Amino acid sequence: MLRTLLPALSALLLLQTQLSVCLRELRGGGPSPPVVYSASSYSATRQRLPGAVIIGVRKGGTRALLEMLNLHPDVEVAKTEVHYFNVEEHYRQGLAWYRSQMPFTLPSQLTVEKTPGYFAAPQVPARVRAMNPAVRLLLIVRDPAERLISDYTQVLHNRLTRHKPYQPLEELLLHKGYIDPGYKALQRSLYHQHLAHWLEVFPREQIHIVDGDALIRDPFPELRKAEKFLQLPPRISLDNFYYNTTKGFYCLLSAGHDKCLDESKGRPHAPLSAQTFRKLCHYFKKPNKMFFDMVGRSFSWC
Ligand code: A3P
Numbered sequence: 001m002l003r004t005l006l007p008a009l010s011a012l013l014l015l016q017t018q019l020s021v022c023l024r025e026l027r028g029g030g031p032s033p034p035v036v037y038s039a040s041s042y043s044a045t046r047q048r049l050p051g052a053v054i055i056g057v058r059k060g061g062t063r064a065l066l067e068m069l070n071l072h073p074d075v076e077v078a079k080t081e082v083h084y085f086n087v088e089e090h091y092r093q094g095l096a097w098y099r100s101q102m103p104f105t106l107p108s109q110l111t112v113e114k115t116p117g118y119f120a121a122p123q124v125p126a127r128v129r130a131m132n133p134a135v136r137l138l139l140i141v142r143d144p145a146e147r148l149i150s151d152y153t154q155v156l157h158n159r160l161t162r163h164k165p166y167q168p169l170e171e172l173l174l175h176k177g178y179i180d181p182g183y184k185a186l187q188r189s190l191y192h193q194h195l196a197h198w199l200e201v202f203p204r205e206q207i208h209i210v211d212g213d214a215l216i217r218d219p220f221p222e223l224r225k226a227e228k229f230l231q232l233p234p235r236i237s238l239d240n241f242y243y244n245t246t247k248g249f250y251c252l253l254s255a256g257h258d259k260c261l262d263e264s265k266g267r268p269h270a271p272l273s274a275q276t277f278r279k280l281c282h283y284f285k286k287p288n289k290m291f292f293d294m295v296g297r298s299f300s301w302c
Pocket of ligand 1: 057058059060061062063064116150215216249250251261264265266267
């Protein structure tokens with residue numbers, strides 16, 4: 001009896017797999033290369049365009065968010081930043097190149113990519129929409145003053161390792177005693193300006209805001225909200241996180257494996273005098289308020 005039913009069962013499974021591939025394409029967008037079916041498992045893994053993208057902000061906690069989402073069994077992430085939409089040389093190579101940078105996934109899995117450089121690049125939103133107008137976007141923000149110092153600290157670290165000269169933060173940030181609006185790292189913290197470009201092409205509901213400061217203090221609630229936004233069943237649990245006192249941050253636990261983010265995440269920040277920090281906080285008051293109005297919520301930033 002079972003033997004006579006087997007061929008019909010196999011055909012049914014194959015049909016089901018093909019159907020979910022089609023549905024996935026409809027949700028994730030873009031045409032697909034030929035699918036290779038494995039006769040043993042009836043699974044079809046292949047590289048797919050992302051259904052969700054973490055667009056920024058730089059130094060906001062983008063790596064932590066990506067790694068934490070990756071705990072979910074229905075999520076696969078691109079291991080490195082792809083910089084497809086913001087680097088012309090990459091963009092010129094087209095969607096086939098972009099897809100080739102993605103992990104292999106099952107039809108039921110969601111591919112997620114993160115490139116923080118997307119957020120502040122004005123040409124990117126329309127390009128992302130052209131790829132897939134239904135793509136889900138995640139934006140992780142953090143106190144803009146802290147973000148700026150973190151940004152400077154990263155650049156400083158890179159220059160020191162390459163034995164290049166560097167300027168103290170105070171020198172870059174102040175001009176004749178006032179905050180210099182021309183400083184690049186300061187501009188990257190003007191979230192309302194960059195978000196305005198995204199809201200020209202995407203509805204607000206399509207952009208989920210993650211609180212980067214809350215993610216540092218207590219990651220689980222932020223992950224629960226992200227799961228909900230991504231329409232994933234709740235599979236990330238409190239047991240996936242533990243506070244590592246040596247690192248001073250939460251680390252991840254999954255299937256008996258323990259993972260902390262590398263030493264480039266959570267470096268001690270470069271010093272800045274209390275007086276300049278106050279000037280910086282004052283400078284950000286107005287732009288922050290504009291950002292809060294745009295997103296319909298506020299944050300307890302300095
Ligand atoms: P700092 O290095 O300034 O502390 P990104 O991945 O976007 O570059 O962000 C880096 C920031 O992620 C770090 O900034 C750190 O504060 C933050 N972060 C959030 N959760 C973290 C975690 N669990 N482990 C390490 N860093 C984390």
